[in-house]
Amino acid sequence: MDEKVEKIIEQHQGKPGTVISVLESVQENYGYLPQQILEQVAQALGVPLAQLFSMATFYSAFSLKPRGKHTIYACLGTACHVRGGARVLKGVSQQIGVKPGDTTDDRQFTLETVRCIGCCSLAPVVKVNEDVYGYTTTDKMRGILDNYKE
């Protein structure tokens, strides 16, 4: 078994209802939920693999695909939408060359859409990791994203 998983399971073992916490830790450690790792988790916890897959596909916090180092959340809530959020999303999507929900080949960025981050006065809003950017435009986003590139 993979050492990292072994450790994660050890941390949670014996406590009922640990499956979600285990999946969260796996996601944190691997960046996503790899199939082989979930197979090991299922075995160790005695939970059917189908159930883990069910949970992993139900919660949007879990990803079954590798994710980028940075996650871009383009807001499409009502306020952002009215102020051109969709256009900003399209611009970002073209800049990094992936559709919402996908990750760039160099594993730098994952593009996601969200419905309101809770700061509509700054619309249109884009969040990169935990940093919030307001009054965004396609041009501004180019500069912002450059700061995250290595």
Added chain:
Amino acid sequence: MITVTINNKKYEANEGEYALQVLKREGIEIPYLCYHEALSPYGACRLCMVEVTGGARPGITTSCTLVVTDGLEIQTEAPEVVRIRKVLLEMYLAEAPGSEAIQELARKFGVERSRFADFDIEAKGDRCVLCGRCVRVCNEVLGVGAINYASRGTKSNINTPWYGVSSACIGCTACAYVCPAGAIDIIDSGDERIMETWNRTTLKLKECVETKEFFATEKVIDHVYSKALDLPEDLKEVSAGSRMRRRASEFLPKYLRK
């Protein structure tokens, strides 16, 4: 024994049972998809709605999750109940346009056409109504858990992990047996059983040493022997018919008069 009133008529019922069980026993017609006597009540399909007219909590609820209490009064044909039932059946027709069983059920309860038929374009030939009977039989009864729900909302579906060939599936066919929509395809061909719906998961069938018929998958036999203790070993390799003949031929000579 307690007394419940259904459609203004009194019936006897056992304490702790569900209203739907009483309805079924008394032959009172009510549609349902997610309920099955071998499985825990689920309350997912909402078709078995009844109106509770008396007692502590009046209102409309699913009879499959309604525990009967003494003096319970329910109506199965109240106008609101019938209306809800028909809308639901229309939705199921749109959800599973490919299922003849669902069409038959809808027709039986007076629904021929669905106003929602054009909404779910992705549904096309889909037959699954997501009642979850297959999931529950696989998990609860068999203890296998080869299938489960995947995704969420309109993308919700039932399948194997990663939509691949299942290593957990034992090929018992219980999922197809309990499916109310006829949505699960299984093909036996030669010495193989192919679970078409579960991404062509293929299992080896065992041949009866006496009649040469294929009677169960090897994994089913292993599963049964791993769960039940003290099963005679020689029954591993014979079909149900041969099993009976074998036991009878041992038993009868002992008791028949010479």
